[in-house]
Amino acid sequence: xxxxxxxxxxxxxxxxxxxxxxxxxxxNHDAMYWYRQDPGQGLRLIYYSQIVxxxxxxxxxxxxxxxxxxxxxxxxxxxxxxxxxxxFYLCASSIRGQAVVGRNTEAFFGQGTRLTVV
Amino acid sequence: xxxxxxxxxxxxxxxxxxxxxxxxxxxxxxxxFFWYRQDCRKEPKLLMSVYSSGNEDGRFTAQLNRASQYxxxxxxxxxxxxxxxxxxxxxxxxxxxxxxxxxxxxxxLVKP
Numbered sequence: 001x002x003x004x005x006x007x008x009x010x011x012x013x014x015x016x017x018x019x020x021x022x023x024x025x026x027x028n029h030d031a032m033y034w035y036r037q038d039p040g041q042g043l044r045l046i047y048y049s050q051i052v053x054x055x056x057x058x059x060x061x062x063x064x065x066x067x068x069x070x071x072x073x074x075x076x077x078x079x080x081x082x083x084x085x086x087x088f089y090l091c092a093s094s095i096r097g098q099a100v101v102g103r104n105t106e107a108f109f110g111q112g113t114r115l116t117v118v
Numbered sequence: 119x120x121x122x123x124x125x126x127x128x129x130x131x132x133x134x135x136x137x138x139x140x141x142x143x144x145x146x147x148x149x150x151f152f153w154y155r156q157d158c159r160k161e162p163k164l165l166m167s168v169y170s171s172g173n174e175d176g177r178f179t180a181q182l183n184r185a186s187q188y189x190x191x192x193x194x195x196x197x198x199x200x201x202x203x204x205x206x207x208x209x210x211x212x213x214x215x216x217x218x219x220x221x222x223x224x225x226x227l228v229k230p
Binding site: 035042045048050056090092107 | 149160161167209215216217218220222
């Protein structure tokens with residue numbers, strides 16, 4: 001089955017430690033995204049990538065880093081520089097480029113990773 | 119001003135009633151638009167795409183008004199299972215590629 005997988009589902013880390021969240025997709029999508037969601041809030045874009053070895057900062061990139069060495073994978077590292085890392089992290093993928101009739105550019109999401117820093 | 123804005127609600131809706139809410143976007147170059155549904159502590163799931171003048175899917179109708187830069191979602195004959203947060207998503211094509219921006223969500227509570 002095609003889909004997008006995030007792991008782990010729950011993650012606990014001590015303050016000051018870096019932690020890497022995994023995101024893998026087998027949908028053959030070029031574009032991948034990382035979002036952060038805080039309780040009662042919408043999704044905020046951290047980083048996005050349209051092709052291998054290229055990625056762009058989103059609206060809240062400070063304290064995060066990503067890599068895109070393979071089309072299928074877009075891991076997110078939450079560094080110790082991120083002041084409030086506890087949140088729900090969602091990875092998504094989509095096709096790249098313009099929407100035309102019959103070509104949907106909607107995003108498909110993984111199940112998310114709940115990160116708690118103690 | 120936020121790129122994508124929604125009324126957070128909650129909209130308290132009697133079962134069987136109709137509810138409608140809007141989402142405004144600031145970038146006139148935005149290409150395509152979507153409504154997602156998110157249940158508590160779950161990932162968002164696509165409800166509808168809105169590409170041109172709008173579309174209907176069963177009890178759900180989405181409209182796009184490019185002149186005023188907003189999209190709307192209408193739910194007819196509300197069911198208890200429609201209780202969720204509805205997220206508006208705007209896709210803007212930039213030089214760096216597609217940028218999908220989410221609104222803060224509108225919470226809908228359908229009550230018996």
